Structure formats: structure tokens, C-alpha cells
Amino acid sequence: MAEALRKGIAKGCCSSSSLVSSITSILESADYSALKEFSCHLTPNLVIEVIKNQKNPHNALHFFNWASNSNPNNYSHTPFCYAAITELLLSHSLFSSAASLLRHSNNLSDSLICRFINALGLRGDIRGAIHWFHKAITLPRGRCLFSCNAILAVLVKANRVKLAKAIYDQVLAEPLVEPDVYTHTTIIRGFCKVGMLHSACKVFDEMPCQPNLVTYNTLIHGFCKKGDIEGAKMIFDRLLESKSCKPDVVSFSTLIDGYSKRGQFREAMKCLKEMVDRGCSPNVVTYNALIEGLCLRGEVDEAKKMMSRMRLNGLKDEVTTNTSLLKGLCVLGKSNEAIKLLREMVSRGMKPDVKAYGVVVNEYCKIRKPSEAVSLLREMVVRGVKPSVSSFNAVFRLLVDEGKLDEGVLILKQMPRMGCSPNFLSYCTVICGLCKVKGRIQQVEELVADMLQNGHNxxxxxxxxxxxxxxxxxxxxxxxxxxxxxxxxxxxxxxxxxxxxxxxxxxxxxxxxxxxxxxxxxxx
Incomplete structure (x- = not known):
């Protein structure tokens, strides 16, 4: 193979893809001495392509280190090369290797530290992410914006909003860097997540830069999530007046969802009309919000009409859409229609999720059909859907009420194999049911021992x-x-x-x- 490569290289007929393929073959065979034939072909783009082509990160690292040595055409790695190898090592959780590489090469930069923070954040390693942020703030002043934004995003995602606020305040006070719209929007998202809307609005009003559409949408969603539709409308109106951005499908759909959940369907429809008049086409999320709102009001027939309108506009209903209908039918006591709809979903090739199945399981329990409820739980498992513990608990209550304790005990023991661990209520329902029947003391003691072993008191x-x-x-x-x-x-x-x-x-x-x-x- 080496001889064939030499001939190809000598004739200058090797394309970039063939070079990448040949180098990869050498790395996989561990015949590293053959790499010297490629020294004269090294370019940053080739190095990046080879790194991205490696399934084994250690091979990529060996190649990167080899290419770092002196060579005939004085090749040297660019920041993009360091970014590529760092990205690959971090994606395989090789944090120490990536850190060692950057430390010895003296190539620590804001963009590379940002990658470390994001990777550690995905692992839930908040302390590690903060450690790397502290490295970022030692960079020359004004050169750690990516790292600042990354640590704020990691902390907000982890619901560590107080800590995110402390870092945000530090960034503003020192100042470590000039915050951009992403910086302010991230802390606004954090405040909205924990319901601190006053703090979110304060940041919004004091932003030294123009808010973008994401900023507005984040605030609108925050107000709607808390049920403050008036506050959401106030932000929406400011968005309408903005010269830098205009509402999009997310803005309208969020507000429509807020109105629908509050039962203000007339306002939701007005918002839909304004959306269409402004040339913004409703999407599945928009229609789902309206359909859910109608179902919450018990207006299932109107919800079906809305679904028809959605289909006429070229949009396909999804599991979430039909789950809202299932809930609406159950609220009206139309159990048979709900069960029929679930079967239609399956026959149409849909894959009902745990929420859709859970609605019907609960309905079976409500109309006191334990056998059907249990059968549906088993069907869920067969179809690859893990039943929720709340569905199991609804079945346990019914089985105990019906005196079918043996079946309750059996299902309780089978729960882990069905993809769900019993919680305190699961054990409590079955055990207390057994305690009311004579001759069950042995089963009671067995389940109590099992309960304690699984960490429930x-x-x-x-x-x-x-x-x-x-x-x-x-x-x-x-x-x-x-x-x-x-x-x-x-x-x-x-x-x-x-x-x-x-x-x-x-x-x-x-x-x-x-x-x-x-x-x-x-x-x-």
C-alpha cells in the first residue's frame, strides 16, 4: 500500500478525499512511519478533514501531534485546527487530553474555552464549567465573550439562576467584556424560567444594545408561562413597535397558546387573524395551541373543525394534536370515542407517546375497566413506550378497589421490567390494600422489604x-x-x-x- 501511495503522490494525482482516506488507513493500521510521505501535502484544511474523519479520537490526536512537528513546507496549525481536535476530544469526553494539548501548545483562546464550558455543561459538571470560565477571564480584557455567554447558558439550563446572575453582575461591574444581545437574552431566559419576571424586565429595559427577536420571544414566553397574559401582550405590543425586528410564528403562537390556556379563545382567534393578515403562516404549534384551548373548554367538535382547517392548510396533525382531542373527549365523558381515536392514531401509522396512552389508561380506570387498563399498559411496553408511574398508580388504585390484589402485586413486581420503577405511592396503595384483607401478612412483609430496599420509607x-x-x-x-x-x-x-x-x-x-x-x- 505504501508503494502505491508513493507513486500516486509522486504523480500529484492524489485528491483531498483520497489523501484523507489514505492517511486514515495508515492511522488505523498504526503504521505511523508511512505518514512522512504526506508531510509536503499538509494544509490546515487537510488536517481538519483528517481529524473529522477519525472514529478513534486517539488516532486523530496522534496525527495532530505528528503534523505539529517540523516538515518540509513549514506547515503550522491554525486556530481552526485546534478547534477541530478540541471538539473531537471533548465529544469523546477526553477532557484531560484536550486540556493538556492546549496547555502545552499555548493556544488557549476564548472560542476553545467556550467549547470546554459547553461540553462540561452537557455532562452536568457545573464546577468544571466554572473552573474553565475562570481561565477565560484571565485572557486579555474584552476577549472572553464566548466563554461568558457559554457559562451563563450552562447555568441557566441547569436552573442555577442565582449563580448565573452573580456572573452576569460581575461581567457588568468589572467589566470583563462588552456583553452582547445573547448575554442579556440568556439571563432574561434564566429569570423567566424561575418566574422572576420583574428582574427579566429590568434587564430588558436596561439593555445597552437592541433586543432581537429571540429576546422578545423569551419574555413573551416567560409571561405566558406564569399566566400573565397581559404582561405577554405588553411585550408583544413593544415588539410590534420595534424597528429592528417583527413578530414571527413563534411570537404569535406563544401568545395564542397563552390566550388558549386562559380560556380567552376570542382573543386567541383575534391573534390568529392578525398573524395571517401580517403574512405570517400558522404552523402545527399554532394549531395545537388552539385545539388544546378548545378541548380544555370542552368544545371538542370545534377542535375537530380546527384540525380540519389545519389539514386544509397543508399541515399534518401530530401526536400532540390528537392527545389534546383525547383529553377533550375524556373530559366530556366520551370514553368510547377516545379509545377509538387512540386506535385510529395507531392504524394511521402514528406512534402515540406516554401522554397519549396515559390519557386512555386513566380513562379506563375512571370507567372501572381494570383489564383494559392493564392490557394498554402492556401494549405500551410492546410498542416501545415506557408507561409513567402515574398511569401505574391509577391502575393500582382501581385494582385495590376492585379487590384484584393478586394482579396488583404481580404488576407492582413487574414494573421495573416494564421500564418504570415503583414510587412511594405505588407501594403504599398495594400494601395498604393488602393490609385490609386477611391472610396477606407474608405478601405485605415482602413488599415492605422491597420498598425499603428501593429507598422508600x-x-x-x-x-x-x-x-x-x-x-x-x-x-x-x-x-x-x-x-x-x-x-x-x-x-x-x-x-x-x-x-x-x-x-x-x-x-x-x-x-x-x-x-x-x-x-x-x-x-x-
Whole structure:
């Protein structure tokens, strides 16, 4: 192969793609001595292409280091080359290798540090991201804008808004860098996420640069999320007056969604009309907002008409659209229609998600059809959809009410294999149900042990249920232990169960224990 390459190179017939392919083959074979044949062909673009073509980041790093050595045409890496190798190493979580490379090459820059911050943010390593931000602020003044924006975005995404505000304030006070519209918009997004709309508006009003469309849309969404549609409309009106940008489909759809969720459908339709009049075409999100709003009002027939209008405008309804209809039908008590719609979704090639299935599971539970609800849970698993724990809990409540405890226990044990872990309510529902039936003490104890092993603690209700069972079977020792546990955790004992417990102790001749418990109760 090396001989063929030499002949090709000598004739000058190697294209960029063939050079990349040949170098990659050498790197994969680990015959690194053959790389010297390519020294005279090195260019920044070739190096970048080779790096991007490597599946193994270590091969890319070896090639990068090899190309860094002296060569006949005095080739040297450009900042874009360093960006390419850094990006590849970080994408494979090789943080120390990437850091070592930049440290030894003395090529630390704002854009490269920004990549580190983003990569660490994706891993949830906030401390590491902040560490690299501190490196960025040691760069010459005014040259860390990308890093500032990156750390703010990472912190906002992680809901560390207080910390983001502290860094934002530091940037403004020192000043480390001249903030741009992205800087201000990111902190506005953070404030909106945690409902600090007053702070968001203060930043918006004091921005030294012109807000862009993303800034306006972020604020509009923040107000709508908090249910303050008047505040959202105020920002929207300012957007209409802006000379630098105009509302887009996101602006209109967000406001329409806000009106729809508030039940102000007339205002939502006015907004839709204005949207169309301004030459902005509604999209699926716009129609979904309107359809959901109609369904929340119980106007399912109108929602169906809106869906027809959506289709006539060349837009295809999606799972979210139909889920709103499912909810609307269930609100009206039209269970059969909801079930039929779910089946139609599947037959049309749609893939109902956990929310769509969950609506129908809950409806089956509401109309007391446990077998159908359980079957739908199993169908979800077969179709690759993990049922939510709330759907399981709705089924458990129904099974317990219907006295189908064995099925409840079976499903509780099968939950992990169905892609969902039981939560406290799952265990509590089934265990307390078992406690009301004679002869179930062994199953109760097994499930309690399983519950504790999975990190869930018993509450006062469950302890009282256990105490009642132990009293019923005459197990005074376990009953006594349960009472001590209840007192130790400062839970309240049910008066009726406690009276039964004391009677059991006296009946078993445990007079001292009974007196001791009564004395403890007096001191509580």
C-alpha cells in the first residue's frame, strides 16, 4: 500500500478525499512511519478533514501531534485546527487530553474555552464549567465573550439562576467584556424560567444594545408561562413597535397558546387573524395551541373543525394534536370515542407517546375497566413506550378497589421490567390494600422489604396499616416493634388501632409492655 501511495503522490494525482482516506488507513493500521510521505501535502484544511474523519479520537490526536512537528513546507496549525481536535476530544469526553494539548501548545483562546464550558455543561459538571470560565477571564480584557455567554447558558439550563446572575453582575461591574444581545437574552431566559419576571424586565429595559427577536420571544414566553397574559401582550405590543425586528410564528403562537390556556379563545382567534393578515403562516404549534384551548373548554367538535382547517392548510396533525382531542373527549365523558381515536392514531401509522396512552389508561380506570387498563399498559411496553408511574398508580388504585390484589402485586413486581420503577405511592396503595384483607401478612412483609430496599420509607398511614395487621393476626411482638417505630418517627397512631393493640397485649399477658406503652403515650 505504501508503494502505491508513493507513486500516486509522486504523480500529484492524489485528491483531498483520497489523501484523507489514505492517511486514515495508515492511522488505523498504526503504521505511523508511512505518514512522512504526506508531510509536503499538509494544509490546515487537510488536517481538519483528517481529524473529522477519525472514529478513534486517539488516532486523530496522534496525527495532530505528528503534523505539529517540523516538515518540509513549514506547515503550522491554525486556530481552526485546534478547534477541530478540541471538539473531537471533548465529544469523546477526553477532557484531560484536550486540556493538556492546549496547555502545552499555548493556544488557549476564548472560542476553545467556550467549547470546554459547553461540553462540561452537557455532562452536568457545573464546577468544571466554572473552573474553565475562570481561565477565560484571565485572557486579555474584552476577549472572553464566548466563554461568558457559554457559562451563563450552562447555568441557566441547569436552573442555577442565582449563580448565573452573580456572573452576569460581575461581567457588568468589572467589566470583563462588552456583553452582547445573547448575554442579556440568556439571563432574561434564566429569570423567566424561575418566574422572576420583574428582574427579566429590568434587564430588558436596561439593555445597552437592541433586543432581537429571540429576546422578545423569551419574555413573551416567560409571561405566558406564569399566566400573565397581559404582561405577554405588553411585550408583544413593544415588539410590534420595534424597528429592528417583527413578530414571527413563534411570537404569535406563544401568545395564542397563552390566550388558549386562559380560556380567552376570542382573543386567541383575534391573534390568529392578525398573524395571517401580517403574512405570517400558522404552523402545527399554532394549531395545537388552539385545539388544546378548545378541548380544555370542552368544545371538542370545534377542535375537530380546527384540525380540519389545519389539514386544509397543508399541515399534518401530530401526536400532540390528537392527545389534546383525547383529553377533550375524556373530559366530556366520551370514553368510547377516545379509545377509538387512540386506535385510529395507531392504524394511521402514528406512534402515540406516554401522554397519549396515559390519557386512555386513566380513562379506563375512571370507567372501572381494570383489564383494559392493564392490557394498554402492556401494549405500551410492546410498542416501545415506557408507561409513567402515574398511569401505574391509577391502575393500582382501581385494582385495590376492585379487590384484584393478586394482579396488583404481580404488576407492582413487574414494573421495573416494564421500564418504570415503583414510587412511594405505588407501594403504599398495594400494601395498604393488602393490609385490609386477611391472610396477606407474608405478601405485605415482602413488599415492605422491597420498598425499603428501593429507598422508600414508610409513612404514618402505612405504619398504622401494619400495626392493624399484626394486631389482627395476634403477633404482639411485631405489633410492639411497629408501635415503637411509630413513636420514634413522631407519627400519630390511629386511636381505634391503638385500642386494639393494647387489648392484644393484655390478652397475651404482656401487662408490663402495655403499661410502658401507655406511659410513653402520656409523655408524648
Amino acid at each position: 414508610l409513612d404514618g398511614t402505612m405504619y398504622n396499616c401494619l400495626l392493624g395487621v399484626y394486631c389482627e393476626v395476634g403477633d404482639e411482638n411485631m405489633a410492639l416493634k411497629t408501635v415503637y417505630d411509630i413513636m420514634d418517627k413522631n407519627f400519630v397512631i390511629n386511636q381505634k388501632i391503638f385500642n386494639t393493640f393494647v387489648k392484644v397485649l393484655y390478652a397475651k399477658g404482656k401487662l408490663k409492655e402495655a403499661d410502658a406503652v401507655l406511659e410513653m403515650c402520656k409523655r408524648c
